[in-house]
Each structure stands twice: as structure tokens, then as C-alpha cells.
Amino acid sequence: MELQIDTIDRKLLRVLQQDSRKSIQELGEVVGLSPSACHRRLKGLEDKGLIRGYRAVLDADRLGFTMQFFIEVGLSSQSEPSLDAFEAAVADIPEVLECHLMAGQSDYILRVICRDHEDFERLHRRLAARLPGVARIHSNMSIRTVKALSGLPV
Structure with missing residues (x-):
């Protein structure tokens, strides 16, 4: 509303x-x-809840997070317990900046940041091996950010 x-x-x-x-x-x-x-x-x-909080916007590159990926995740089951288990597990991974439940080909899309290729490989293995119910993962590397706003068009 x-x-x-x-x-x-x-x-x-x-x-x-x-x-x-x-x-x-x-x-x-x-x-x-x-x-x-x-x-x-x-x-x-x-x-009214229109302002949920205040925060600092950090510079990912200067903090060493030079790589960003969008990862599509397909689960083996879309039951409520499976979705709940996946969401609880992904919430504990600090490199996952966003997690969106999707309608369409993938069940979830994650936005993750990494320091380098080795960091991404470690994260990818962690996602594939430790997240419950994962059937497939498809990763896309961001070359550069063209537009990124943290605000809303009010």
C-alpha cells in the first residue's frame, strides 16, 4: 500500500x-x-516506515572488492521448506549483497562481490556445495557498472 x-x-x-x-x-x-x-x-x-534507516555508501573498489557477479540459482525443489532453507543459508554469506526470488527460468538471482578470481572460486564452491537444495548455478561476471543508484525515484 x-x-x-x-x-x-x-x-x-x-x-x-x-x-x-x-x-x-x-x-x-x-x-x-x-x-x-x-x-x-x-x-x-x-x-510511517518510509525511511528504514541511514547508512554510509562504501567504495567497493577501494576496499578491494573488484569483481561483481550475478549468479542464477536453480533449486531441486520449490517447496516452502526448501525455499526457507536456501534463504536462511544465503543470508549468512556476507559476499551475497542481494538475493532475489524470481519468477522465470531461475529460482533466485544473487548479486555477489569478490576480491579476485580465487575469492570467486571459493565462493562458487561454497554456494554449490553448502547451500541446501541447489541443482544448478549459472554465473555472469559484471564487466562494469553502467548505472547504480541506491535511491528510489520519489
Whole structure:
């Protein structure tokens, strides 16, 4: 269910997605509100669950994660216990940045990062050997990221 928000809320959300470190004073100046009114708006957006948290965006390359892969996973069974077991296991692998349950040819698509080819080989073996119910894995290496946004088009 989409919550109704006005143009000021949308502007506030856009600004926060670009830089969540801005002070209430700075946010208020950008969206045209006093600090107290801006604080109330921000608190309201948080209370409605539109803002789930704040985080730093890290530079993967500078931290040594130079390789990114998209891995399609097919399971031997699509029963609820099989899906639950797979999802619980994949949640414990830090290199898996995203895991999406799919409709179509693959059951899941994972986005993973690795430091180098050896790191990827170790991760691939771990995925194939240790994740429950895996019948097939197909990996695609990303050559470069053309567009990557962490925000939403509000």
C-alpha cells in the first residue's frame, strides 16, 4: 500500500537519498521549512516506515572488492521448506549483497562481490556445495557498472 506524501516530503526524501548526513537545519533550508517543521516531517516519514534507516555508501573498489557477479540459482525443489532453507543459508554469506526470488527460468538471482578470481572460486564452491537444495548455478561476471543508484525515484 502506497502512503500519500506531498511534494515537500518527496523533496526531503530525494535530498536524504543524496546525502543523509545533512543537519535538520540544512535539510529545512533545502526544502523550505524551519528546523522544527523539518524535524516533524522527518520523524513522520520515519514513523510511517518510509525511511528504514541511514547508512554510509562504501567504495567497493577501494576496499578491494573488484569483481561483481550475478549468479542464477536453480533449486531441486520449490517447496516452502526448501525455499526457507536456501534463504536462511544465503543470508549468512556476507559476499551475497542481494538475493532475489524470481519468477522465470531461475529460482533466485544473487548479486555477489569478490576480491579476485580465487575469492570467486571459493565462493562458487561454497554456494554449490553448502547451500541446501541447489541443482544448478549459472554465473555472469559484471564487466562494469553502467548505472547504480541506491535511491528510489520519489
